[in-house]
Amino acid sequence: MNLTWLSSNLSWILELTLAHLWLTLIPTVVGLALALPLGWWAHQVPRLYGLIVGTSGLFYTIPSLAFFVLLPGVIGTRILDPINVVIALTIYTLALMVRVVADGLAAVPRETVEAAEAMGYRAFQRFTRVQLPVAVPVILAGLRVAVVSNISIVTMAAIIGVQQLGSLFTQGYSLGLMTPILTGIILCLLIAVVLDLLILGLSRTLTPWRPAAVRSGKGVLA
Amino acid sequence: MSGLIEFFADPGNWSGSTGIPVRIGYHLLYSLIALGLALVIAVPLGIYVGHTGRGEAVVAGMANALRALPTLGLLIVVVMLAAPLFSSSLVFTAPAILVLVLLAIPSILTGTYTGIQTADRSAVDAATGLGYTPMQVLTRVQLPCALPLMISGVRGAMLQIVSTATVAAYVSLNGLGRYIIDGRANNDFGQMAAGAALVAVVALVLELAFLLAGRLTISPGLRRSERRVKVPASAAPAT
Amino acid sequence: MIVFDQVSKTYPDGTVAVDNLSLEAPQGEITVLVGPSGCGKTTSMRMINRLIDPTSGSITMDGEDTSGIDKVELRRRIGYVIQNAGLFPHRTVLDNVGALPRLLGTKKSQARERAMELLELVGLHESLANRYPWQLSGGQQQRVGVARALATDPPFLLMDEPFSAVDPIVRAQLQQEFLRLQERIGKTIVLVTHDIDEALILGDQIAVLRQGGHLAQVASPEVLLRDPADAFVANFVGRSRGYRSLGFTGADEHTPILQTASAVLGDAAQTLRFRPDGWLVALDAQRRPIGWAHRDEVGAALQDSAINHAGSTASLGAPLRDFLDAALSSPNGDGIVTDAEGALLGVVTTDDVVAAIRRAKGAAAAARAAS
Numbered sequence: 001m002n003l004t005w006l007s008s009n010l011s012w013i014l015e016l017t018l019a020h021l022w023l024t025l026i027p028t029v030v031g032l033a034l035a036l037p038l039g040w041w042a043h044q045v046p047r048l049y050g051l052i053v054g055t056s057g058l059f060y061t062i063p064s065l066a067f068f069v070l071l072p073g074v075i076g077t078r079i080l081d082p083i084n085v086v087i088a089l090t091i092y093t094l095a096l097m098v099r100v101v102a103d104g105l106a107a108v109p110r111e112t113v114e115a116a117e118a119m120g121y122r123a124f125q126r127f128t129r130v131q132l133p134v135a136v137p138v139i140l141a142g143l144r145v146a147v148v149s150n151i152s153i154v155t156m157a158a159i160i161g162v163q164q165l166g167s168l169f170t171q172g173y174s175l176g177l178m179t180p181i182l183t184g185i186i187l188c189l190l191i192a193v194v195l196d197l198l199i200l201g202l203s204r205t206l207t208p209w210r211p212a213a214v215r216s217g218k219g220v221l222a
Numbered sequence: 223m224s225g226l227i228e229f230f231a232d233p234g235n236w237s238g239s240t241g242i243p244v245r246i247g248y249h250l251l252y253s254l255i256a257l258g259l260a261l262v263i264a265v266p267l268g269i270y271v272g273h274t275g276r277g278e279a280v281v282a283g284m285a286n287a288l289r290a291l292p293t294l295g296l297l298i299v300v301v302m303l304a305a306p307l308f309s310s311s312l313v314f315t316a317p318a319i320l321v322l323v324l325l326a327i328p329s330i331l332t333g334t335y336t337g338i339q340t341a342d343r344s345a346v347d348a349a350t351g352l353g354y355t356p357m358q359v360l361t362r363v364q365l366p367c368a369l370p371l372m373i374s375g376v377r378g379a380m381l382q383i384v385s386t387a388t389v390a391a392y393v394s395l396n397g398l399g400r401y402i403i404d405g406r407a408n409n410d411f412g413q414m415a416a417g418a419a420l421v422a423v424v425a426l427v428l429e430l431a432f433l434l435a436g437r438l439t440i441s442p443g444l445r446r447s448e449r450r451v452k453v454p455a456s457a458a459p460a461t
Numbered sequence: 462m463i464v465f466d467q468v469s470k471t472y473p474d475g476t477v478a479v480d481n482l483s484l485e486a487p488q489g490e491i492t493v494l495v496g497p498s499g500c501g502k503t504t505s506m507r508m509i510n511r512l513i514d515p516t517s518g519s520i521t522m523d524g525e526d527t528s529g530i531d532k533v534e535l536r537r538r539i540g541y542v543i544q545n546a547g548l549f550p551h552r553t554v555l556d557n558v559g560a561l562p563r564l565l566g567t568k569k570s571q572a573r574e575r576a577m578e579l580l581e582l583v584g585l586h587e588s589l590a591n592r593y594p595w596q597l598s599g600g601q602q603q604r605v606g607v608a609r610a611l612a613t614d615p616p617f618l619l620m621d622e623p624f625s626a627v628d629p630i631v632r633a634q635l636q637q638e639f640l641r642l643q644e645r646i647g648k649t650i651v652l653v654t655h656d657i658d659e660a661l662i663l664g665d666q667i668a669v670l671r672q673g674g675h676l677a678q679v680a681s682p683e684v685l686l687r688d689p690a691d692a693f694v695a696n697f698v699g700r701s702r703g704y705r706s707l708g709f710t711g712a713d714e715h716t717p718i719l720q721t722a723s724a725v726l727g728d729a730a731q732t733l734r735f736r737p738d739g740w741l742v743a744l745d746a747q748r749r750p751i752g753w754a755h756r757d758e759v760g761a762a763l764q765d766s767a768i769n770h771a772g773s774t775a776s777l778g779a780p781l782r783d784f785l786d787a788a789l790s791s792p793n794g795d796g797i798v799t800d801a802e803g804a805l806l807g808v809v810t811t812d813d814v815v816a817a818i819r820r821a822k823g824a825a826a827a828a829r830a831a832s
Contacts, residue, residue: 061429062422063385069402069418073226079411148290155292159392160406160414169295173393178302185295192290348547351510351619352561352610353537362564366551441551443593 002179009180013168017187019082020164023154024191027086028147031093038094039101040127049102056095064088064153068160085157092153093146100142104135137210140203147199148192155188225412226419235416240400242420249397249424252315252390253383256322260379264327265372268334272368273360281335285328293386297321301393314394322386326379333375337368369440377432381425388421398424462488463509463617463649468518470504470674478504479674481518486666489647493664495654497697501674502653506619509651510536522617537565540610540648544622546602548594548609554580555590558608565613572612579608582645584638600631607639611646620652624659636662657698661686661705669694683709687825707782707818710825716784716817718777718798718807726751728763740793743768748804750774750797774799777806781821784814 006013042052062070067088072079075087108131116130132139155166168184171177204210229235236242271277297318304317341364349363350356365372391399401417404410463486470479479501486492494502507513509520511532520527527535548557556563558579559572567575580590583604594602603623610618624632624639636659643650654660660667661682669677669685671693678690686706689695695702722734722741725748735741739756743763751768758767772791775783776799787796788811795808 058426058429061381061425063381063388063425065385065388065399065402066418066421066425069414070422073415079414145289148286152290152292155294156389158294159389159403166292166294169292169298170392173298173302176302178299181295181298181302185292185299188292188295189290342547342550344543344545344547345549346547347512348541348543348606348609349549351512351536351539351541351543353533353535353539354564355533358564362560363549367549369551441593443549443551443553443595 001182002177005177005179006183013183013187016163016165016167017191020151020154020166020188021191023082023085023089023157023162023164024147024150024195027089027093028143028150031090031146032097032143034090034094035097035101036132039098040105040131042098042102043105053099053102056098059091059095064092064156065159067091068157068162080161082157082162085154085162089150089153093150096146096149097139097142101135101139104138104142105131107138108134133206136206137203140199140206144196144199147195151188151192151195155184225410226415227412229412229416245396245398245400246420246424249384249387249399249421252319252322252395252397253380253387256319256326256383256387257376257380259319259323260326260330260383261376263323264330264379265334268331268372269338269360269365271331272335272338272364275339278335281328281331285332288325288328293321293325294389294392296324297386297390297393315396318387318390318393318395322383322390325386326383329378329382330372330375333371333373333378334368337371337375338364340371341367366441367444370436370444373432373436373440377429380428380432384421384425384428462486462523463492463651464521465505466519466521468505468508468515468520470501470508470513471516477673479508479515482674482676484668484676484679486649486651488649490665491643491650491652491663493652493654493660493667494670495657495660495664495667495697496670496677497672498655499672500670502655502670503621504674505670506621506651506653509617509619510539510541537561537613538615538617540613540615540618542603542606542610542618542620542623545599545626546594546606548602548605550594553591553593554585554597554605557594557605558612560609561612575612576608579611580605582611582642583608598631599627600635603627603635607642616649618648618650620650622654623652625654625656632659639663661708669697671697704782704785707785708780710781710821711778712781712784712809712814712817713820715820716809717813718809719795721795721797721805721808723750723805724754724763726763726765730759730761730763733759733763738793742797742805742808744805750799750805753792755792772797774803775809776801776803781814781818784809785818788814 038052042049068084069079071077071084071088072081077083077087112134113126113131116126121130154164155169157164158166158170165184165187168180168187172180172184234241238244271281300321301314301317304320305313308316345363345367346359349359354362387395387397388399388402391397391403398417398421401420402414405412405414405417465482465484468479468482469477471477482501482505484492484505494505496502504513508515509522509527511527514528522535522538549560552560555573555576558576559567559569562572562575563569577587577590580587585601585604585608589597589601594605597605603626606623610620624635627635640663652663654663664682666679667682667685668679671677677697678685678694680688680690683706685694685698686702686709689698689702722736723744724733724741725744725746733741733756735756740753743751743754745751751765752770753772754763754767754769760767769792773783773787774797775787778801784796784798787798788794788809789796791797791808794811796811796814798806798809800806
């Protein structure tokens with residue numbers, strides 16, 4: 001490790017880390033927020049399931065670098081605007097989470113939902129008070145996959161000049177220096193572990209009713 | 223958008239060593255080499271893990287760790303470390319392909335071993351009881367039943383490879399990614415968009431090819447259960 | 462014949478699954494292994510085709526020690542049917558049945574032809590031949606499983622809870638069909654079930670096992686009901702043993718079948734002749750009994766609405782249990798008796814059935830005393 005490089009670039013590295021966090025978190029949160037109603041819809045109307053899951057699957061097919069470059073042409077943003085990265089990642093997250101939400105809701109025991117219906121819960125109340133809480137473990141397990149993938153995908157944007165931890169890779173490559181690259185990789189992995197554990201902890205907090213043995217599942221990265 | 227159309231309209235971009243057909247050819251060639259190598263490694267290993275149940279935790283852990291590892295960083299590290307080991311003509315190609323193989327393995331491996339593990343246990347028991355040898359049980363019952371998940375794993379691997387091969391243009395791998403990298407260097411947004419569009423089309427065409435291959439090779443007897451068998455998260459498509 | 466000679470199975474953790482089992486499964490008969498869960502019945506059966514190897518003791522098939530036969534060779538001589546059928550999900554019904562013959566080198570056309578015959582044998586319509594397993598009901602899948610096990614015409618058949626996964630009505634139907642099938646094919650069969658009623662219906666011989674793999678009793682169904690070896694067997698065989706044991710003895714020739722008043726549905730009221738107690742047997746056009754009708758209920762003509770359907774019927778030659786049930790369920794104490802085609806023969810009184818049961822018991826006791 002080249003400590004001189006490291007110490008002289010500390011504030012830049014911090015800047016990149018913060019940018020990386022925003023570029024990862026905003027799409028993850030927005031993607032999840034959009035996936036909840038869409039996933040519920042796909043679950044309620046079985047005929048839509050194939051359409052919604054299939055269409056979102058097609059978005060997943062498009063390689064991320066190509067997606068970053070193509071978006072401006074479709075939505076009229078500037079080609080190097082970070083907003084392209086945010087939108088592309090939001091779509092990826094949405095594509096992954098729609099299916100997870102629909103499948104998670106489908107896994108809620110039918111008797112539980114019927115009991116709520118028989119007790120007089122309205123459709124929206126059933127969703128927010130019964131189905132969603134019970135589906136939390138499945139949904140958050142999916143979100144852990146999404147967030148960890150997003151952290152890695154964001155780095156690709158360095159190629160088109162969007163500043164985040166990936167910029168350390170391009171910087172290191174052009175300088176022929178290993179230190180920035182390794183620093184970038186380590187920080188990416190660190191963020192991944194921290195966010196993964198945060199969601200895991202959230203999942204356990206939201207589901208105190210699950211048996212401890214089930215809740216003590218390992219992190220995605222463990 | 224006008225730059226994009228201009229690029230495709232220029233006959234010069236359709237011929238020569240930097241022309242579209244040649245670049246598509248390279249992109250597919252490297253992708254297929256990587257996929258082939260990944261298959262040779264991952265399928266037997268997946269059969270072993272699925273059959274014996276050994277090493278499952280290691281494989282699952284590896285798949286998850288690789289997902290978090292940024293591919294661009296990995297590519298650059300491997301190229302910088304390995305480049306001195308190869309002769310001049312392979313100096314960028316071989317390390318890049320190595321990374322493509324590495325990234326493709328988890329998806330195929332996971333698809334194969336979960337496919338074998340989720341093959342109908344009572345069918346396996348019945349086959350054994352009727353006098354199938356362990357090899358016959360594997361080739362005639364387990365593998366055909368594992369095919370839907372295997373193909374889905376290979377499909378994920380293929381997309382991962384095509385995507386990473388695009389990025390690998392940054393470390394000088396030939397292929398469609400070159401248009402994006404070179405376009406960026408020259409501020410030629412038309413060329414960038416054209417390269418991106420071509421990559422997206424290649425990825426979608428390959429996706430459709432796999433859907434078709436699935437239709438042709440997966441027994442209709444298994445098709446209904448496709449949606450019920452949840453593809454494990456670690457086999458999720460990569461980008 | 463399959464012979465267990467002092468066979469034990471102990472797992473490395475010390476669990477004894479089967480403890481010193483000696484048992485014979487006679488040629489051409491159905492031997493049922495029955496017992497509560499954990500009694501080692503499935504383990505015992507799976508040791509026959511060596512899906513599990515015994516820890517000690519030997520199993521012989523027609524005198525040949527199975528431990529000396531190659532596992533795969535051995536299994537190909539023994540048909541195997543399991544719960545939920547275990548069909549190959551990626552093969553059609555026809556190719557499931559023909560799978561093993563194909564594996565052994567039979568030509569595809571021949572294998573399919575034979576598979577078609579087998580489907581007919583197990584009562585499946587040929588239109589199902591090209592379906593996949595998921596397109597079949599549970600009962601149909603189970604029939605395919607039986608056909609597949611018979612594909613190479615093995616002399617032995619092992620069946621592990623073959624009818625447990627289907628609903629009671631289909632199960633009863635499959636059991637009866639299976640007995641008719643066995644009359645034609647005469648295989649040496651070992652069948653495992655947890656259901657004592659199924660064992661009593663299917664078994665020529667029943668082996669009752671208890672927890673820890675001990676053999677509690679081997680006997681015919683009749684003896685098992687009449688003379689359980691100990692409290693465990695008695696308890697396992699269950700309640701109404703006395704009543705169920707009547708299922709194995711017919712009414713003797715001294716049981717009187719009496720004439721009775723009868724009429725066909727739709728007959729006008731003025732033509733009807735009732736018995737002194739006011740009842741008559743209502744018949745359909747083929748003179749098969751529908752039920753009893755009472756004078757007070759009949760209007761201008763004999764209508765279905767006037768008929769009491771409570772009474773069951775017994776056909777001549779049926780076991781005493783059917784006669785007793787017919788008498789007990791009748792609104793007037795007389796059981797309706799029919800001929801083999803189901804047409805009315807007459808009635809039998811409750812007192813006469815009880816007398817017949819008493820005579821049968823006496824005869825059985827005398828036979829035991831003599832032997």
